[in-house]
Amino acid sequence: MTIQSPIKIAARPLVPPRNDDHLRARSLFDRPHSPLEAKWLAVAREVSAEFTAAAVEGYKTRRRPTAEIERLKSSGLSTLLIPEAQGGGGGDWRLVVEVIREIAAGNGSLGVLLTHHYFGIEGLGSLPEPARSRAYAEAVTTKPFRGVIANPRDPEIVATPIGGGKFALNGRKSFCTGAAFADIIGAQVRRADTRQYVLAVLRPPLEGLVHQGDWDSIGLPQGDSGSFTLDNVIVDESDLLAFGPAPEGDETPEPSLGPLGVPSGNLAFSNVYLGTAVGALRAARSYIQNETRPWILSPADRAADDPLVINAFGDLWLQLESALAVANHAAERVQAAKNLPREALTEEQLGELRVVVAALKVAATRASVDITSKIFELMGARAAANKYGFDRFWRDARTYTLHSPVFYKVRELGEWGLNGAYPPATFYT
Secondary structure, eight states: OOOSSSSGGGGGGOOOOOOOSSSOSSOOOOOOOOHHHHHHHHHHHHHHHHHHHHHHHHHHOOOOOHHHHHHHHHGGGGGGOOOOOGTOOOOHHHHHHHHHHHHHHHHHHHHHHHHHHHHHHHHTTTTTTTHHHHHHHHHHOOOOOEEEOOTTTTTTTTEEEEETTTEEEEESSSOTTTTGGOEEEEEEETTHHHHHHEEEEEEOOTTTTOOOOOOOOOOOOOTTOOOEEEEEEEGGGGGESSSSSSTTTTTTOOOOOOOTHHHHHHHHHHHHHHHHHHHHHHHHHHHHHHHHOOOOOOOOSSSOOHHHHHHHHHHHHHHHHHHHHHHHHHHHHHHHHSOOOOGGOHHHHHHHHHEEEEEHHHHHHHHHHHHHHHHHHHHOOGOTTTTTTTTTHHHHHHGGGGGGGHHHHHHHHHHIIIIIOOOOOTTTT
16 A cells, blocks of 8 residues: 655646756845846856856866856856946845855855955955056956965964065965965965054965965865965065054054954855755755655655655755845845945944854854755765765865854854853954
């Protein structure tokens, strides 16, 4: 006797969807999109599909993602954060995080690289005129891809004046995401004369700027967050862009990206996590529909009709959907804060924003690590074959979510919920 599911088959579409649009890199609770946003999301989906097709090969060979970076440039996605009036895509951070999710769903390494590129583009907006317009014009015309040399936990890179308006940069930084492939590198350094933290704009190749080639992580093989050494790298003073005023007295401030720099960073990181989970769930859906055999005790003829598989997939989808809703809310809050003059931001607003972003980081970390692992339970033993490369999703999620300890984020949320204390303002919160 065959046991029938209480859910009527007629409730399903008569013709199954030909794509995974119902597993979108956005929440069902998302806001409506403008025509401009819809256009860029369509571009992102197209590019992501191309990246998906080459992802397993790129993972195995660890090749440089030169072609993929060029595709991000030619698609226009690299200029998404530049205003339309300046020739860019005209997007804001609400759109950017959805694009990041879509690209990360296709290839986690490219999601990470695009995220750090956007950090560099975001920095252009803080430049005074006419430098800002010149920088935007260059970004639109030549489309330089950006990477970073910045790790606040490593010893500082020191910029020492050597006369003639020149500075010598010396030091070493690890986790320099995207710098190996960048046309322009933003390096976080401290001036020896004023003790200011500044962003040094580097245009490789430069004598003394050495990529150590030591990226050997279990995940994100094409993201290359290896180390860089700077040995008497000479730059002009005009290439040192101040983060803020020089410290007073014996003050030794932490590097500052402005009050919204770190919340923006954590927002973007979390959406890479979620994009990786989207990609994993899409891959699992396709495999279960087309490859997985029902278990010997299953009442179903297809694995996709097995009630236990359906329920388990529903749990994963719900976890992802919940985290995506938090992500979209966080993006709304971050963008609303960015729309205000800096002097209008209150400590209460910034504290609440850190709470929102901390909640997102916890939700996104848990969703991405859980989903990328549990899909194997639904796909079955054959899905562990190396030819499929499904482990890339877990490897990428597990690697990138270690950016900062999530259990400290949970503690911050506990302090907020129990004692009303905002998370501290640090380079990681």
